[in-house]
Amino acid sequence: MSQHGEAEPDELEYQLYVSGEKDEKEVPVDAAVQAFGHYFGFAQEDANAYASLIVGLVNYFETCDRQCAFRAGQPLYDEAARLLVRERSGRLLKAVVAYCRHECAFEPGAPLYDEARQQIVADTSGQLLTEVLKRIAQDETPALVRLGWDTPKALDAFRDLYLYTEKEIWLAAFLSRLPDDPVGVATLPAMHRDAGLPDMRSGALPALIDTTLARLKPTPDGLRWRKVLEGMQVGHLVERGFDAEAVRRYRALPEAMKSDLFKASADWSKEAACRSVDALESNAVALGAALWLEGQAEEARTLWQGVSVTPGFNPLRDAITPEVTDKALFELYLVGDQTAVEPHKDACGNGVFRGGSLEGNGALFALARAAPAVREVVARRLDKAGYVDMAVWLRRPQAPYIDPEAVSFLEPLSDLIAIAPDMARTWKAFAEEAKARDEALLRASNGPGHVKVAGEPAQWAENPLPEGMSAWPEDKEGPKPPRNLSKWIGSVVRYEASGKEATVVYESAEYDLAGEIPAYGLWVALKRDGRWQTPLYLGLQTHFPYVVTPGSNLPLIDGDRLRLEVQVREIDLDTITFPPVSLDYKRKAKGLYLDIPLESLRADADGDGLTDVEERRLGLDPAQGDSDGDGLIDGVDPLPLSAYSAATDPRLSQVARLVLEALAGHEARAIVIRPRPEQPADDILAAIAGGAAPKGFRQTLFVVAEKDIFAGIAGAPFRLIVYSPTDLERLGRGKAPFYPPQIINLFAAPDGSAYFVNWSAGWVGGSLIIRCQKEVCKGETVGGWIT
Ligand SMILES: [Ca+2]
Numbered sequence: 001m002s003q004h005g006e007a008e009p010d011e012l013e014y015q016l017y018v019s020g021e022k023d024e025k026e027v028p029v030d031a032a033v034q035a036f037g038h039y040f041g042f043a044q045e046d047a048n049a050y051a052s053l054i055v056g057l058v059n060y061f062e063t064c065d066r067q068c069a070f071r072a073g074q075p076l077y078d079e080a081a082r083l084l085v086r087e088r089s090g091r092l093l094k095a096v097v098a099y100c101r102h103e104c105a106f107e108p109g110a111p112l113y114d115e116a117r118q119q120i121v122a123d124t125s126g127q128l129l130t131e132v133l134k135r136i137a138q139d140e141t142p143a144l145v146r147l148g149w150d151t152p153k154a155l156d157a158f159r160d161l162y163l164y165t166e167k168e169i170w171l172a173a174f175l176s177r178l179p180d181d182p183v184g185v186a187t188l189p190a191m192h193r194d195a196g197l198p199d200m201r202s203g204a205l206p207a208l209i210d211t212t213l214a215r216l217k218p219t220p221d222g223l224r225w226r227k228v229l230e231g232m233q234v235g236h237l238v239e240r241g242f243d244a245e246a247v248r249r250y251r252a253l254p255e256a257m258k259s260d261l262f263k264a265s266a267d268w269s270k271e272a273a274c275r276s277v278d279a280l281e282s283n284a285v286a287l288g289a290a291l292w293l294e295g296q297a298e299e300a301r302t303l304w305q306g307v308s309v310t311p312g313f314n315p316l317r318d319a320i321t322p323e324v325t326d327k328a329l330f331e332l333y334l335v336g337d338q339t340a341v342e343p344h345k346d347a348c349g350n351g352v353f354r355g356g357s358l359e360g361n362g363a364l365f366a367l368a369r370a371a372p373a374v375r376e377v378v379a380r381r382l383d384k385a386g387y388v389d390m391a392v393w394l395r396r397p398q399a400p401y402i403d404p405e406a407v408s409f410l411e412p413l414s415d416l417i418a419i420a421p422d423m424a425r426t427w428k429a430f431a432e433e434a435k436a437r438d439e440a441l442l443r444a445s446n447g448p449g450h451v452k453v454a455g456e457p458a459q460w461a462e463n464p465l466p467e468g469m470s471a472w473p474e475d476k477e478g479p480k481p482p483r484n485l486s487k488w489i490g491s492v493v494r495y496e497a498s499g500k501e502a503t504v505v506y507e508s509a510e511y512d513l514a515g516e517i518p519a520y521g522l523w524v525a526l527k528r529d530g531r532w533q534t535p536l537y538l539g540l541q542t543h544f545p546y547v548v549t550p551g552s553n554l555p556l557i558d559g560d561r562l563r564l565e566v567q568v569r570e571i572d573l574d575t576i577t578f579p580p581v582s583l584d585y586k587r588k589a590k591g592l593y594l595d596i597p598l599e600s601l602r603a604d605a606d607g608d609g610l611t612d613v614e615e616r617r618l619g620l621d622p623a624q625g626d627s628d629g630d631g632l633i634d635g636v637d638p639l640p641l642s643a644y645s646a647a648t649d650p651r652l653s654q655v656a657r658l659v660l661e662a663l664a665g666h667e668a669r670a671i672v673i674r675p676r677p678e679q680p681a682d683d684i685l686a687a688i689a690g691g692a693a694p695k696g697f698r699q700t701l702f703v704v705a706e707k708d709i710f711a712g713i714a715g716a717p718f719r720l721i722v723y724s725p726t727d728l729e730r731l732g733r734g735k736a737p738f739y740p741p742q743i744i745n746l747f748a749a750p751d752g753s754a755y756f757v758n759w760s761a762g763w764v765g766g767s768l769i770i771r772c773q774k775e776v777c778k779g780e781t782v783g784g785w786i787t
């Protein structure tokens with residue numbers, strides 16, 4: 001059977017498969033091939049050749065995995081090309097591409113491609129092109145567009161492919177053929193209706209639409225097209241925040257077109273109209289907001305009149321003409337509209353999504369997906385009422401930015417873009433502007449930076465084991481440590497003892513919160529004269545890139561040097577899929593050891609009680625005793641990155657404590673993985689699947705927060721490191737996983753009487769409302785989630 005889904009009796013693969021079995025018994029091969037040939041009327045010789053080609057393809061593509069080399073010169077490929085010249089019904093072609101899919105080597109000049117093209121051009125029904133493209137459409141290969149480019153039924157095939165894949169390249173291919181093809185004229189509104197608006201992120205598709213618009217003729221059909229295409233462009237502009245340009249284009253349209261630019265065409269069925277109503281109405285709402293911001297209130301209202309009205313609190317309506325008191329906004333925006341308990345249904349019977357997301361049920365969170373103009377109108381109302389945090393949050397870009405680089409995906413259409421190079425340039429400039437604007441806004445909202453020293457992870461010499469010494473075997477256990485080690489010591493990965501001396505290398509989450517990746521920090525503890533010394537941090541995380549072997553032929557300690565046998569097992573985070581089903585290593589090697597002077601681990605240049613290695617990892621200043629300048633040196637400062645200030649609003653400090661309580665209460669569950677060093681290093685998928693974090697004493701907590709709310713906290717029974725998102729970038733931890741709990745949002749009421757907090761710690765998170773009466777604040781959990 002073909003690999004792409006539905007089997008059809010007319011497919012070679014299907015017939016071959018059913019011929020091989022009769023009454024649940026296997027049919028002898030000769031008889032099966034004969035039945036197969038008979039079904040299609042093939043000569044015996046041809047039937048044999050086609051059948052063995054198909055079997056060959058099945059076997060080859062089942063086993064070649066990532067090393068397929070299906071191209072001219074490879075025997076199977078050459079055989080396929082040879083047979084295709086004999087079997088020109090298109091059946092064999094479909095069978096071949098169903099197997100080669102990503103590996104068809106479909107470039108002009110390649111035998112398979114050239115023969116496919118001939119068969120496709122000869123096919124008057126146009127079905128063959130669609131069938132072939134569907135079987136290999138997944139890659140958006142430019143060659144595929146070229147394959148259909150000047151065939152008679154290209155327009156139909158491109159339309160079908162767009163409806164089938166909803167990928168913009170096929171819409172672009174379709175548009176590029178459209179103005180020259182009268183049959184296609186009736187098609188775009190239906191495509192628009194059935195597949196909705198494409199994403200248009202690259203700016204290349206808008207350029208193509210402009211090109212198409214310029215070539216449209218003022219026929220009745222041409223005008224229908226124009227309305228749809230103009231609507232797509234204006235909608236796209238306003239959704240991406242190019243309000244002035246959207247307004248300019250809209251106002252330049254003929255009146256007749258303006259009034260129903262965002263309405264379903266009259267000839268659409270009710271179902272089809274209902275499917276599109278959301279997207280069209282959100283375009284109308286957004287353009288109205290853009291007009292309103294430009295002072296065109298009248299025109300804005302005209303647009304809004306056509307939009308369905310939902311009952312209950314509507315932030316945009318209230319922003320235009322306030323309907324509730326300023327004080328009521330806190331509850332409505334953050335907690336939700338308690339009066340609207342019944343789910344609302346629109347005229348189409350669709351449940352109206354009233355709000356909410358993981359972050360909360362309030363109107364604010366539902367606005368995250370609104371166009372920038374809508375968010376701006378609402379942000380102005382919030383600013384005026386004193387809700388500054390919420391206004392800032394709303395103005396932050398919520399959608400991923402346009403990627404100007406993605407223009408290359410339209411490479412096969414470059415001929416067409418070349419018809420209007422100015423348009424292509426204009427849209428690329430739009431995309432670049434959007435990207436720069438979004439990045440600046442994101443940077444601005446990432447909070448102040450406290451980390452001043454880029455945390456280069458410590459690096460030591462990586463050497464091959466001495467000549468003649470063999471690497472520690474994969475499945476061999478190492479010496480077992482005694483049961484009761486010091487409370488400081490976490491999950492032991494290597495133990496070596498003689499007499500009163502012992503050395504243990506262990507993993508700990510103290511500074512390395514690795515989430516579900518088994519990548520905890522590596523530490524070493526030494527017992528000398530029967531006493532454990534303070535453990536030393538290596539500044540390394542397991543699997544980034546080293547894994548410590550459980551034993552070694554190389555002694556662990558040589559004088560004052562640590563000589564740690566390791567394997568390189570660097571996890572490629574990009575290849576991990578969750579729940580963990582597979583991963584790849586970036587680099588693998590064994591028979592290595594790290595040569596680390598213990599002196600370098602003990603070094604404390606500024607004498608503040610924290611080693612240089614620790615300070616670099618934490619983002620503290622190894623050359624300055626008091627990193628945050630509040631008078632307490634780093635080694636004893638409970639918040640070494642948050643300068644203490646006695647002038648802090650005491651209510652804010654209570655908020656900080658309540659938030660920490662919520663975070664710390666869940667932190668144990670956030671760190672869910674126990675690395676299992678007793679297993680072969682390769683068997684880490686199982687380790688990712690579950691277990692507890694390494695045991696051992698922990699005294700450092702981390703939290704990420706945009707805002708400094710911890711300045712009033714003078715003492716804590718642990719060390720608390722508060723990073724802003726800006727700090728996380730400065731830390732330079734690279735790709736090694738580090739997932740501290742986060743305060744995602746913190747919104748304050750203008751008078752400081754109430755706070756709304758979203759937090760997340762690994763796979764759990766929640767929302768908290770804190771209300772203060774006079775000086776006393778109390779927290780209430782209003783939502784939680786576990787993924
Ligand atoms: Ca220090």
Ligand SMILES: [Ca+2]
Nearest residue numbers: 621624625634
């Ligand atoms: Ca320091």
Ligand SMILES: [Ca+2]
Nearest residue numbers: 628630632637
């Ligand atoms: Ca300090």
